[in-house]
Amino acid sequence: MIGTIGHLPYILVAIMVSICIYAALFKSNLFKKMLAIFLLTDAVNLLYILQGYRSGSAIPPIIPPGMDPSEFASIAVDPLAHYFVVTAVVIGLAEVATLTALIIYTYKYYGTMETKKIKELRG
Amino acid sequence: MSGWKGLILGILFIALLSSILIYAFLGYPELGFVRPLGEFYLFNTFNFENQDWWSASPNAVTGLLWDYRGYDTLYETMVFYVGIVAVAMFFERPAKLKKTRGMTIIVRATSRLVFVFVLTSAIAITIFSVKTPGGGFQGGAIMAIAYIAILVSLSRGFLPKMGIDLEKAHIAKILGLALITVLTIIPVLYSLASGSLAYALQNQPKAWAPFGYPAFLGLSSLSGGLIIPIQLGEMIHVGMGFTIMFLLLTISDKEEEE
Numbered sequence: 001m002i003g004t005i006g007h008l009p010y011i012l013v014a015i016m017v018s019i020c021i022y023a024a025l026f027k028s029n030l031f032k033k034m035l036a037i038f039l040l041t042d043a044v045n046l047l048y049i050l051q052g053y054r055s056g057s058a059i060p061p062i063i064p065p066g067m068d069p070s071e072f073a074s075i076a077v078d079p080l081a082h083y084f085v086v087t088a089v090v091i092g093l094a095e096v097a098t099l100t101a102l103i104i105y106t107y108k109y110y111g112t113m114e115t116k117k118i119k120e121l122r123g
Numbered sequence: 124m125s126g127w128k129g130l131i132l133g134i135l136f137i138a139l140l141s142s143i144l145i146y147a148f149l150g151y152p153e154l155g156f157v158r159p160l161g162e163f164y165l166f167n168t169f170n171f172e173n174q175d176w177w178s179a180s181p182n183a184v185t186g187l188l189w190d191y192r193g194y195d196t197l198y199e200t201m202v203f204y205v206g207i208v209a210v211a212m213f214f215e216r217p218a219k220l221k222k223t224r225g226m227t228i229i230v231r232a233t234s235r236l237v238f239v240f241v242l243t244s245a246i247a248i249t250i251f252s253v254k255t256p257g258g259g260f261q262g263g264a265i266m267a268i269a270y271i272a273i274l275v276s277l278s279r280g281f282l283p284k285m286g287i288d289l290e291k292a293h294i295a296k297i298l299g300l301a302l303i304t305v306l307t308i309i310p311v312l313y314s315l316a317s318g319s320l321a322y323a324l325q326n327q328p329k330a331w332a333p334f335g336y337p338a339f340l341g342l343s344s345l346s347g348g349l350i351i352p353i354q355l356g357e358m359i360h361v362g363m364g365f366t367i368m369f370l371l372l373t374i375s376d377k378e379e380e381e
Contacts, residue, residue, distance in 0.1 A: 009154060014144035018137045026133065055155030061165060061183040062255065069170040078161035079168075079183035083192060086184065087199045090260050090361070094206025097368050101213040104372070 009050050016043040030106060030113040034099045041092040045085045052081025164191060169346075175329050179338040180253040180347040188258060189350045193324035197307065200357060204300060207364040211293075214371040234276045238285075241269035249358040253347035259354035263361025270366045279373055289370055292363045299359030306353050310334045326350065 020043055023036035054077045061079035063072045103113060110118050157165075167176040168186040178186030188196050248255075249262030273282060282288065307324050313334050314321035321334035326349040328335030336348035345351070 007148065007151075007153060010148040010151060011141075011145055014141045014148060015137070017144055018140035021140060022133055022137050026136075050154055051151075052157070052161065053154050054157050060256070063165075063169045063181045063183070065181075069166050069172075073162045073166035076157075076165050076183070078157045079164050079187055080158070080161045082184045083187040086188065086258065086260060087195060090199050091202050094203045097206050098209045100372065101210040105213050 010047075013043055013047045013050065016046070028115045030103045030115060034096065034103060037099070038092065038096050041088060041095075045088055048081045048084045048088070052078030054078065174327065177327060178347070178350070179327055180350055182253055182255070184256075185252045185258055185347065185350055185354070189324070189353050190326040193307075193326075196357075197303070197324070200300070200303065200360060203361065203364060204296075207296070207367055210368050210371055231277060231281075234273055238269050238273055241272065242266060245269065245358065245362065246355075249354050250345070250351055252354055253345065253350055259357025260361050262354070262358035263363075264365065266358060266362030267365030267369070270362075271369050274369060274373065279370060282370070287366065289367060292367045292370070296360050296363035296367065299356045299361075299363065302356035303353055303360070306349055306356070324349070 017040060020036045020040035024033050024040065027033055027036065054075070057075065058077050059072075059075055061076045061082060063069065063076075106118070107113055110121055112118060112121075164183050164187060167173060168178050168183040169181045170177050178190035180186035180190070245262045245265035248257035248265060249259055252258040252262070270282065270287060273285065310321040310325040311323050313319075317334075319334070320332040322332060325332060325334055326336055326347075327338060338348050339346045340348075340351060
């Protein structure tokens with residue numbers, strides 16, 4: 001049930017995602033839009049990490065020397081979640097690099113980062 | 124739309140979207156349980172008794188990156204490459220940077236020392252990523268910080284003195300990518316030459332596909348086969364990619380006109 005403590009982090013992720021989508025859609029400043037998109041990827045990454053969490057005395061997904069693999073599999077956190085976050089961070093950075101270049105280019109051309117003003121300038 | 128009206132509509136939008144998402148998340152299991160697929164990777168990544176499925180890497184995340192889900196990482200590397208190419212296309216600048224003197228000799232000497240330390244730690248984080256947290260991307264990001272520290276503390280024009288300009292950074296980035304490509308296709312070439320089955324990006328030998336990179340690299344307990352050299356390629360690719368990006372983004376319009 002949603003009332004249990006086990007679902008509480010999901011609520012925080014849902015609020016974070018909603019705020020980011022709102023900012024990306026309705027903020028008129030291009031830089032703020034980009035920041036919102038970047039934070040949105042972080043919110044999704046947080047969701048991944050939550051999915052890989054294991055309660056109790058969990059250990060990182062690196063097998064300690066001499067530990068039995070079946071024991072390791074029963075106490076370590078999910079490596080798949082960490083893997084997805086690593087790849088998502090790289091893709092997120094490529095996305096931010098391209099967006100930053102686009103925004104700088106737009107600023108140089110129009111002299112503003114405000115989408116409303118850019119729209120007016122275009123006539 | 125501005126003022127109170129905009130604020131109320133914004134809060135309503137966020138509340139509505141949050142409610143929909145929370146309703147969707149209700150279908151998720153409670154936190155604290157690892158899925159069977161995750162347990163499969165944990166069980167097999169460094170399992171000497173069942174080497175058909177092992178990656179020879181004690182770090183399961185590193186094993187996933189370049190063994191179990193190697194294609195994903197390969198495509199992610201391509202996405203990063205395209206991202207940097209896009210930035211380079213927007214800022215078409217001269218490859219040669221103007222040389223400057225930079226700051227005082229104390230700052231320059233200290234920065235050089237820090238540069239060496241940071242670069243060494245980047246390489247260590249990359250190589251030992253099979254045993255400890257880290258990897259090619261993390262190492263690459265730290266490597267870029269070594270160059271960015273020089274860029275910020277000593278001015279961008281100091282980088283050519285250290286043998287780095289845009290052209291060389293581009294070449295190094297492509298060499299990193301070439302190393303990844305070569306290591307990816309070696310098993311395929313082996314397969315064509317020997318007639319036995321081998322997969323692109325295959326790390327360890329299987330019962331039905333005998334090709335495999337050496338699991339232990341002779342340096343104490345450093346294992347992982349293909350993973351270590353391919354992570355080094357990723358480190359160079361990512362490190363140089365970030366360096367190019369920051370070099371391009373820090374060249375002012377005034378300099379461009381000159």
